[in-house]
Amino acid sequence: MSLSLQLDASGDLKHFLTVEGLPYEMLVSILDTAESMTGVTVRSIKKVPLLRGKTIANLFFEPSTRTRTTFELAAKRLSADVLNIALDSAATLKGESLLDTLRNLEAMYVDMFVVRHSHSGTAHFIAQHVAPHIRVVNAGDGRHAHPTQALLDVFTIRRHKPDFGSLCVAIVGDILHSRVARSQIHALNILLTGEVRVIAPRTLLPVDVESFGVRVFYDLEDGLRDVDVVIMLRLQHERMQSGHLPSEYEYYHHYGLTRDRLQIAKPDALVMHPGPINRGVEMSSSVADSPQSVILEQVSHGIAIRMAVMSMALARTPTTP
Amino acid sequence: MSLSLQLDASGDLKHFLTVEGLPYEMLVSILDTAESMTGVTVRSIKKVPLLRGKTIANLFFEPSTRTRTTFELAAKRLSADVLNIALDSAATLKGESLLDTLRNLEAMYVDMFVVRHSHSGTAHFIAQHVAPHIRVVNAGDGRHAHPTQALLDVFTIRRHKPDFGSLCVAIVGDILHSRVARSQIHALNILLTGEVRVIAPRTLLPVDVESFGVRVFYDLEDGLRDVDVVIMLRLQHERMQSGHLPSEYEYYHHYGLTRDRLQIAKPDALVMHPGPINRGVEMSSSVADSPQSVILEQVSHGIAIRMAVMSMALARTPTTP
Amino acid sequence: MSLSLQLDASGDLKHFLTVEGLPYEMLVSILDTAESMTGVTVRSIKKVPLLRGKTIANLFFEPSTRTRTTFELAAKRLSADVLNIALDSAATLKGESLLDTLRNLEAMYVDMFVVRHSHSGTAHFIAQHVAPHIRVVNAGDGRHAHPTQALLDVFTIRRHKPDFGSLCVAIVGDILHSRVARSQIHALNILLTGEVRVIAPRTLLPVDVESFGVRVFYDLEDGLRDVDVVIMLRLQHERMQSGHLPSEYEYYHHYGLTRDRLQIAKPDALVMHPGPINRGVEMSSSVADSPQSVILEQVSHGIAIRMAVMSMALARTPTTP
Structure with missing residues (x-):
């Protein structure tokens, strides 16, 4: 299972694959480490020698300049050497040839794989098969998980509203297809968040959504009442074409966050979004740029969380055999 | 205006966007700093820790391996971390989405943007909108400006012929479409060059060219008489297709620099070109490779000028807020 | 000739272009240096400052992520700055423009070119024309040479079976088109290997193959008898289309290394392959993953050999003029 795969015998972080099942103490320990990393990123010399001489390979089977860039920056600020390897997911999904690629990179003394893939479970599969x-x-x-995104989200919430037990957090949008939402819900539940809500049309909700430990709302205005944090999910354009949604205009009409609707939430409610925003689809520009928006803080914290996870996972690696 | 945008309250370099309006002292100060940087590039260890821990993002909206490479090398020799980001100019020109991209990179604690764009004014626009x-x-x-190119050109001239007041410099070729020529003319005028000439067919000259503070020649041989420096511009192949020019052969016949024509200039006249040369179009191979050619020196000095500009602009940055 | 091109007046390594004609002492010296480099790659901090401040440009005129990656990692572990330059072989093969590209990179104070090209002799041509x-x-x-591959191969053999004089080594597959095989044969002969065999169908052997100093076998089972090392070459898919070979299935049937056939060789025979393996074409998966296979060791040793060659060639460079 994930848990034994993620932690080693002494309970330290080995791989970071999913938020699900992560012990409360480990999750808090990552957030605390990220807190110290934010200190590095605002110094004049934004670099620490923690991972000097380590090699980190970004294995991106699906393109994502944005996420790759944050991992690359995080690695460089830890003084690691970074190798960007773009892989064709079709060519390497035939298990055996993916394993051959991994064996070769291992043989080049790569210390860490950062894996992005359109198929659920790829990072787990790789973690199960890499050298110790x-x-x-x-x-x-x-659709499975995007755990560093979820951790940067709860890190951002904690910096503003640290008492999770008293918080009501609403996640709005395409829950059905979102790995981000899945990871966020796990993280918020581990932190014993007072209430976690999901707000979406029925077509964008998984059938078993209630079992996630969330309260479900189909109406945005109902769902926003008294919330402390509103997390808007990014709407993928593909969903419109596949018939899950009528049009961007319709979506914005029913689920777009406007200034007026935001006033239904608590007066100091935070507005979050994993980016990049579709302005006028998920939210109005006035909301995106309002003082309540912490969307750019999320980006900054993404570097700190990735530095924390990378340095913790590589802290205790044995020298290669 | 550019001036207040480029210099801070104490007159130090903040952004480097254009040569136009740059105070004489600042231009000379950049050349002097570049002089000390040439010392770094010939040492056995070609690296100084001036920008260690700084992150420089190359934002190239139009491809240019050559220019990007020189900026990347300059940044690495200053010990900065470099991020190469290729951007689609079509996708990001809708002001808002360009700004969102910038805000995101700012949030990742990038310290400097090196910007290349096919639209005049993009670097200014970005400088006006970035965080302090x-x-x-x-x-x-x-067509607006290529200021580091112009500075490496006057730097190269100064190393051979430092008394600008007594110099006659001719710029030959497609003045109309050349950002390089515009920036060169500004730099030469700021340095109080004795005479600046432009030599080109009427179809490749702007209508208001006289207002640039240059003397205009339509005939190459007339224009070359007694010049100390001949700067040949690169001829873009697109110009031929657009009807601005009959053919490469015709162009070379009238405006190509040959051994014979070069003899009309002063005996020790320098031959310059921003590269890459179209041999047999702008000049003959014998001229390109002659002892009077300082074309490869220009390339070397490009590294020094970029190291100077980058280190000066980042010398006094406040720590991020 | 190659020899005088590769070594300087005092017999030190200057360029590394081919194994052919390399003095025994130099070859052993590279292997010994690589031995010390393997120590670096297994340390916790896999980095030595040997090439700090040096700039190494990977000039890849034909794409090869795998080889480029190993050179890039080797350079970074020596603390060099690396520049990856993808070049279009068509555009730059007109001698003059290739030279202009080289002159420009020289002018940027690049210290080393790592060259990959589909035309035999390109690296020699470049070495003949670069600045001192x-x-x-x-x-x-x-089809000419792949000397670092050949050296990592003999390095891998030496680690297991250091007494070359008593060894029988068989190279199996497409000898005709293989630069790897050519370089391996030279390296093995310089090390005075007891017997070097090539095993291939007639259509995949050069007409003058006997002159290489090898014993030729057309039948795999005959050729495997009593060998200490079996080197399987990679089969290029293009060969099938060009009519050199009937089909992959046919090839495997006659020349594929299976468990049964491997038993014809000595019981402790090593199995080698330059990678990436076509499983079920050159060999069965059971052979590729068997304890006799040292294929992944070859990959690791590739880093050490490249670190050795780069550091030796750059050890005594004069400061740029």
Whole structure:
């Protein structure tokens, strides 16, 4: 299972694949480490020698300049050497040839794989098959998980509203297809968040959504009442074409966050979004740029969280055999 | 205006966007700093720790391996971390989405943007909108300016013929479409060059060219008489297709620099070109490779000028807020 | 000739272009240096400052992520700055424009070119034309040579079976088109290997193959008898289409290394392959993953050999003029 795969015998972080099942103490320990990393990123010399001489390979089977860039920056600020390897997911999904690629990179003494793949479970699969001294970080796999995104989100919330037990957090949008939402819900539940809501049309909700430990709302205005944090999900254009949604205009009409609707939430409610925003689809520009928006803080914290996860996972690696 | 945008309250370099309006002292100060940087590039260890821990993002909206490479090398030799970001100019020109991209990179604690764009004014636009601690360097925008190229050109001239007041410099070729020529003319005028000439067919001259403070020649041989420096511009193949020019052969016949024609200039006249040369179009191979050619020196000095501009602009940055 | 091109007046390594004609002492010296480099790659901090401040440009005129990656990692572990330059072989093969590209990179104070090209002799041509302080390493040129591959192969053999005089080594597959095989044969002969065999169908053997100093077998089972090392070459898919071979299935049937056939060789025979393996074409998966296979060791040793060659070639470079 994930848990034993992620932690080693002494309970330290080995791989970082999913938020699901992560012990409360480990999750808080990552957030605390990220807190110290934010200190590095605002110094004049934004670099620490923690991972000097380590090699981190970004294995991106699906393109994502944005996520790759944050991992690359995080690695460089830890003084690691970074190798960007773009892989064709079709060519390497035939298990055996993917394994051959991994074996070769291992043989080049790569210390960590940061994996992005359109198929759920790829990072797990890789973690199960790498040599014992190699570390794996999941940078998003299919609909399954995007754990560093979820951690930067709860890190951002904690900096503003640290008492999770008293918070009501609403996640709005395409829950059905979102690895981000899945990871966020796990993280918020582990932190014993007072209430976690999901707000979406029925067509964008998984059938078993209630079992996630969330309260479901189909109406945005109902769902926003008294919330402390509103997390808007990015709407993928593909969903419109596949018939899950009528049009961007319709979506915005029913689920777009406007200034007026935001006033239904608590007066100091935070507005969050994993980016990049579709302005006028998920929210109005006035909301995106309002003082309540912490969307750019999320980007900054993404560097700190990735530095934390990378340095913790590589802290105790044995020297290669 | 550009001036207040480029210099801070104490007159130090903040952004480097254009040569136009640059105070004489600042231009000389950049050349002097570049002089000390040439010392770094010939040492056995070609690296100084001036920008260690700084992150420089190359934002190239139009491809240019050559210019990007020189900026990348300059940044690495200053010990900065470099991020190469290829951007689709079509997708990001809708102001808002360009700004969102910038805000995101700012949030990742990037310290400097090196910007290349096919639209005039993009680097200015970015400099006007970035956070106060971010620095912007223009690596070429539309027909407007290519200021580091112009500075490496006058730097190269100064190393051979430092008394600008007594010099006659001729710029030959497609003045109309050349951001390089515009920036060169500004730099030469700021340095109080004795005479600046432009030599070109009428179809390749702007209508208001006389207002640039240059003497205009339509005939190459007339224009070359007694010049100390001949700067040949690169001929873009697109010009031929657009009807501005009959053919490469015709162009070379009238405006190509040959051994014979070069003899009309002063005996020790320098031959310059921003590269890459079209041999047999702008000049003959014998001229390109002659002892009077300082074309490869220009390339070397390009590294020194970029190191100077980057280190000066980032010398006094406040720590990020 | 190659020899005088590769070694300087005092017999030190200048360029590394081919194994052919390399003195025994130099070959052993590279292997010994690589031995010390393997120590670096297994340390916790896999980095030595040997090439700090040096700039190494990977000039890849034909794409090869795998080889480029190993050179890039080797350079970074020596603390060099790396520049990856993808070049279009068509555009730059007109001698003059290739030279202009080289002159420009020289002017940027690049210290070493690592060259990969589909035309035999390109690395030699470049070495003949670069400035005296520049070093060139051949990363594969046409059908001619792939010298770092051959050296990592004999390095891998030496670690297991150091007494070359008593060894029988068989190279199996497409000898005709293989730069790897050519370089391996030279290296094995310089090390005075007891017997070098080539095993291939007539259509995949050069007409003058006997002159290489090898014993020729057309039948795999005959050729495998009593060998200490079996080197399987990669089969290029293009060969099938060009009519050199009937089909992959046919090839495997006659020349594929299976468990049964491997038993014809000595019981402790090593199985080698330059990678990436076509499982079920050159060999069965059971052979590729068997304890006799040292294929992944070859990959690791590739880093050490490249670190050795790069550091030796750049050890004594004069400072740029």
